[in-house]
Amino acid sequence: MDTHASPIRLESWSEGDFNLLRAMNAPELMEHLGGPETEEALAERHQRYMRLSADRTSAGLMFRIVLLPEEVAVGSIGYWKQTWDGEPVYETGWTVLPGFQGRGVATAATRAVAEPARAELTYRFLHAFPSTDNGASNAVCRKAGFELLGERAFEYPPGRPLRCNDWRLDLEAP
16 A cells, blocks of 8 residues: 555535636646647536536546645546446546646545445446556556556547556455
């Protein structure tokens, strides 16, 4: 376990989080995700995050990451249903603002988001698909206890090929 992980709290994504989403749309944070989105695309993403967080059908959840004791929102994380290799799974993804990276925030949030996904008792696996050249996100997966299944071809955003690593966490494991 990473004893240097920053203490965090996950809070449901809400209407007031649009400016956080806008801050996370910075070029350096979107480098591995096809680049910054338009304002219209951000508004659509924000609505999608709010719908997901309001949905209670095991479709997933989106959260803002709050750093403690500062009580400041420093990023987002969530999980959502996905079909991968013909199997229903949860997928997870996160973003941490630059001033808060390298402090264990993403690892702590990734460990924390596994708990509500596990509590759903819906899907056995939680997957993450960081770009193969995104060393920091691959390290988060490793530190959070995910198993590396290998390199895969992926499309994100749709129509843009991406080489990613397929990391998997068994939600039924103790």
